[in-house]
Amino acid sequence: MGLSTDEIMRVSLDLVGWDDVPADSTVYVSGDDIETALVGIDLESPEIRLAHDLGYDLALAHHPTGMGARLDFPEVLDTQVEFMTAHGVPEDAAEEAVADLRSRMDHGGHSSNYRHDPSVAELLDQPYLNTHLAPDEYGRRVFREVADDLAGDATAGEFVDALATIPELEAAETDVRLRVGDRDNDLGDVAVHHAAGTNGGASVARAYFEHGVDTVLYIHVGAGDTAELREEFADAGKSLVVTGHIASDAVGMNAVVDALEERGVECDTISGCGIGRDD
Template structure:
């Protein structure tokens, strides 16, 4: 007998010992007796149709596409404040650093067609869910282990090399980049800023750098943010490491796939999921 969508959501949460789905993770169309799944980083209307046409019992996405996972998405930004305060950033400074991001996410969710993809799944009666924050938290812990495993006098370049040995990052067509700083910078205190819904941009990295953090890890960052940070911190010994969006997301989603297959669910991976699973 297969699993329900609720059980599959819980399996993703169990990877990080959580009990409740966060605001960015939702069962859009529930299902029972699930024995096969199409799993991807982004599964939207065409992929939902593909899952239906190919007879998959579930379409399982990483990124949120609709309903509460978009409308309530700003709630997950609380995690970014927690990350910053854990590294000594005052709470008021951390809140200010994410204020613009909160506003943009709120406006974006309010203006988006949050019914588009879920309504297609409903019409097809195709079970459909996404799990976002928990797999990302799994990936964050992997990155944290890499940072913590380096010597006290490690350099930023050595951190990049160690990250590049993670199977998903090693197999990806993208590579780990130093967007700010030089390989011979002292690694120092590392803030792994992943599993906060999205990257924090220049304002969050700035808050870290101004309160004692030497190296910030993002999985993606915009060109404008990079330019601003290079101008402010390029010659200060501070470092911004960017690991690559899809390969980094694949770390957690591959763990979800492994856990599902252990429970007897046959999974096929597309849309970035599955990167590095053969390594």
């Protein structure tokens, strides 16, 4: 007897001990007795059709594609404020740092075709869900453990090298980048800013740096944000480490796949999921 879509969502939440489904994760088309799944970082209309045509019981994506997971996405940005205040950033400064991002995500969701991919799954009667924040939280804890295991006098370069030994990051075609700062910078206080919906851009990293954080980890960042931060902090002993988007997402999604296979669901991985995973 296979699992239901709700039970599969629960498997992802159980990895990090959460009870509630985050706003960026949802079941688009429900299903029962799921024994096979096509799992990927991005599964949209073509991959939904692929899952259907190949006979998979479920299309399981990481990134949200529509419905509430897209429209309510700004709610998960509250986590950005929680992370910043935990590192000593005053709440008003943290809220200000996230304000533009929150507005952009709200406008983007409101203008999106939030029905497009889910409606394809509905037409095909293809069970389809995405789980985003919980797998990212799993990955954040992995990165946090790497930082915590380093000696107190560690450098930013040593942090980069230690992160690069994580199987998904080691196997990826991208590498771990030090986008701002020098390898010999003191690692100091590290903010692992992952599992907050998306990266916080220059404004969030700036808030960390201005309130005593020495090193910020993002899994991706834009070129414009990097340029801003380099101009302001390149000579201030501050470091921005960027681990690589898809490889970093694979850390959590590979854990979801492992947990599902332990429950008897046969999983095939595409679209970035499976990087560095022992089959």
